[in-house]
Amino acid sequence: MKKKYLYIAIAAVSILFTMNSCSLEEVNPSAISTSQEWSTAAGYEKLINGCYFDLVRIVYGQAEDTYVIASEGGTDIWQDVRGGSNGNWSKALIYSNDFGANTYMFQEAYSGFYGCLSQCNAAIDYADKVTGLKEAEKNALVAEAHFIRAHCLYSIVEYWGGKYLPTSPTTSAITELPLSTVNEFYDVILADLDFAKQNLPVSQSVRGHVTRAAAYHLYAKAALTYATYTDGLGNCEAISEAQSRELLNKAKESADYLINNASSLGVKLYSDIEDVFDEKLNKTNEEALFIITHSTIQSLNPRGNYYNRAWKHWDSYNNASDGIGLAGITPTYNVVKTVNGDDYRLAKGNCYMTPSKYMFDLYGEKDGRYKAFFIDTWYINKPNDGDAYKWTAADATRFGLDASRVNNPSYNIQKGDTAIYIARGKHLTKEQRNALRYGSYNLEDNFANPASPGKFFPTLKKNLCTNLFCGTNASKPYSAADCIIYRLGETYLLAAEISWRLGDNNTAAQRLNTIRNRACIGHDGSMNVTANEINANLLLDENAREMIGEWQRWQTLKRFRMLKERVALNPQITNWKDDYYFRPVMQSEIDLMDNGEEYQNPGY
Numbered sequence: 001m002k003k004k005y006l007y008i009a010i011a012a013v014s015i016l017f018t019m020n021s022c023s024l025e026e027v028n029p030s031a032i033s034t035s036q037e038w039s040t041a042a043g044y045e046k047l048i049n050g051c052y053f054d055l056v057r058i059v060y061g062q063a064e065d066t067y068v069i070a071s072e073g074g075t076d077i078w079q080d081v082r083g084g085s086n087g088n089w090s091k092a093l094i095y096s097n098d099f100g101a102n103t104y105m106f107q108e109a110y111s112g113f114y115g116c117l118s119q120c121n122a123a124i125d126y127a128d129k130v131t132g133l134k135e136a137e138k139n140a141l142v143a144e145a146h147f148i149r150a151h152c153l154y155s156i157v158e159y160w161g162g163k164y165l166p167t168s169p170t171t172s173a174i175t176e177l178p179l180s181t182v183n184e185f186y187d188v189i190l191a192d193l194d195f196a197k198q199n200l201p202v203s204q205s206v207r208g209h210v211t212r213a214a215a216y217h218l219y220a221k222a223a224l225t226y227a228t229y230t231d232g233l234g235n236c237e238a239i240s241e242a243q244s245r246e247l248l249n250k251a252k253e254s255a256d257y258l259i260n261n262a263s264s265l266g267v268k269l270y271s272d273i274e275d276v277f278d279e280k281l282n283k284t285n286e287e288a289l290f291i292i293t294h295s296t297i298q299s300l301n302p303r304g305n306y307y308n309r310a311w312k313h314w315d316s317y318n319n320a321s322d323g324i325g326l327a328g329i330t331p332t333y334n335v336v337k338t339v340n341g342d343d344y345r346l347a348k349g350n351c352y353m354t355p356s357k358y359m360f361d362l363y364g365e366k367d368g369r370y371k372a373f374f375i376d377t378w379y380i381n382k383p384n385d386g387d388a389y390k391w392t393a394a395d396a397t398r399f400g401l402d403a404s405r406v407n408n409p410s411y412n413i414q415k416g417d418t419a420i421y422i423a424r425g426k427h428l429t430k431e432q433r434n435a436l437r438y439g440s441y442n443l444e445d446n447f448a449n450p451a452s453p454g455k456f457f458p459t460l461k462k463n464l465c466t467n468l469f470c471g472t473n474a475s476k477p478y479s480a481a482d483c484i485i486y487r488l489g490e491t492y493l494l495a496a497e498i499s500w501r502l503g504d505n506n507t508a509a510q511r512l513n514t515i516r517n518r519a520c521i522g523h524d525g526s527m528n529v530t531a532n533e534i535n536a537n538l539l540l541d542e543n544a545r546e547m548i549g550e551w552q553r554w555q556t557l558k559r560f561r562m563l564k565e566r567v568a569l570n571p572q573i574t575n576w577k578d579d580y581y582f583r584p585v586m587q588s589e590i591d592l593m594d595n596g597e598e599y600q601n602p603g604y
Helices: 041-050 053-059 067-072 087-094 107-129 135-160 182-199 212-227 241-260 279-284 357-361 369-373 393-398 430-435 488-501 505-519 536-547 553-559 563-567
Strands: 078-080 288-292 332-337 343-346 353-355 377-379 418-423 439-442 483-487
Touching: 041 107, 041 135, 053 107, 053 288, 067 087, 067 107, 067 553, 078 087, 107 135, 135 182, 135 212, 135 553, 182 212, 212 241, 212 288, 212 483, 212 488, 212 553, 241 488, 343 377, 483 488, 488 505, 488 536, 505 536, 536 553, 553 563
Parallel strands: 418 439
Antiparallel strands: 078 353, 288 483, 332 343, 377 418
């Protein structure tokens, strides 16, 4: 028998936060706490802080952030721009022939969620041993652990199915992990969230600590998701139609309560779509329900100078010769004033993945989310001719422009003026492009070969926050932006889906139209849909428009049981298997188990 520790069997995360300031982004990891310390009020607060640690350190931003791929990749709305050559990233994006248990893009999420789960179990277990706190104070603290445990269990069961379900600290090495059913997971999840809804505070003095509004949101999402298991997918005992409807009604009650009482719960739906991911509002976002904080101060991050990377992999600017770039732009944190009067900073991304052509086409002419969520214009920040950029032959070739502009002062571009523009929804002829001083590219040309998109595409700017760039090297950049995990905009989408599943398309349309008219330029109702138009594909399209890049696309397609149908819209995915309704457990974990063959998901 193997005598090795499984990562997820560790009794408690060994590095804890101390609570010493007004923000989760302003805390330092402390030494290992003892059980004696945990039973004191101050020690127990440390234990609760530790429940957040792996969410910050591993899952949402400060690792390599492969959770972006685990949660969004291999779907209808993301494509691989590296032509299948980018190792495990490409495998996870397109399900290549060697995709499987050795595609190590899921390890961070797996270990991160189980690490948080271990810490939460310790916090919940010690709640009855704490002295020096009033009952309400203790319940408010342990409710945070119940919420985070529910969040982690929801993520584990939806990605990997019915796996190991510890609900108390594990204090010894184990080599075999028992399997629990999907039903057993959801029993714990919903019970945790019931406790959280009753005991979490409406507001927190520590930014990033979870509040009651988040519990109502996640309860609605979890109950809705569990209601879809009438088919018994995976390691699940199929629930009855009556049970499903009961769950949907509970989900509706929770979502409706949050929407109808948003103000008293301390959140609001922004009326302007531009505000939702406005970088200036990142640290004070009022639509956010649950956030993971990051800091510009190294000592206040779990990983020191390894800040938030969650935006890098879909950033199209890679400072390379085959995509977004010019000799007149360079990665730098030095501020340049644009012609619009904005502060402009530019950092180098990875350019691993692009929103698909299908995704870009979802935004109609009046949909303000395209402008609010994407960057399609870059500016000169590196003059090579006085205070201007003079065209080089390589740059003219890059954009397929006539050589007559090379070293031609009449085509010079002043510092801060437009360098590159990606045209979407209109086609610029070569003549029109040659007449422009700046470089331009038609988005449709970038997808001329649908199965092999190029690198000339707009960058999704969620979590980017150029005002929060940090580190010392813009070519290896990070952001201190907080990651919005759940927000009220999604609650409306969930509420619409719940009503549709209950057969109430009128309410579904109302909830959906709140989000659509918020996004509509002019808010004139011209994007509204009718009850008769509501169906699964419309709901999935709306979810994509609103929620792209927010760690939920794969889960959403699974909830609709439409992964197969929707990935068929992605011309790069030709190797889909029904087994892919669950993610693989990494082989490195399976190798440590005596029951690894039983524990692994089918098809891997």
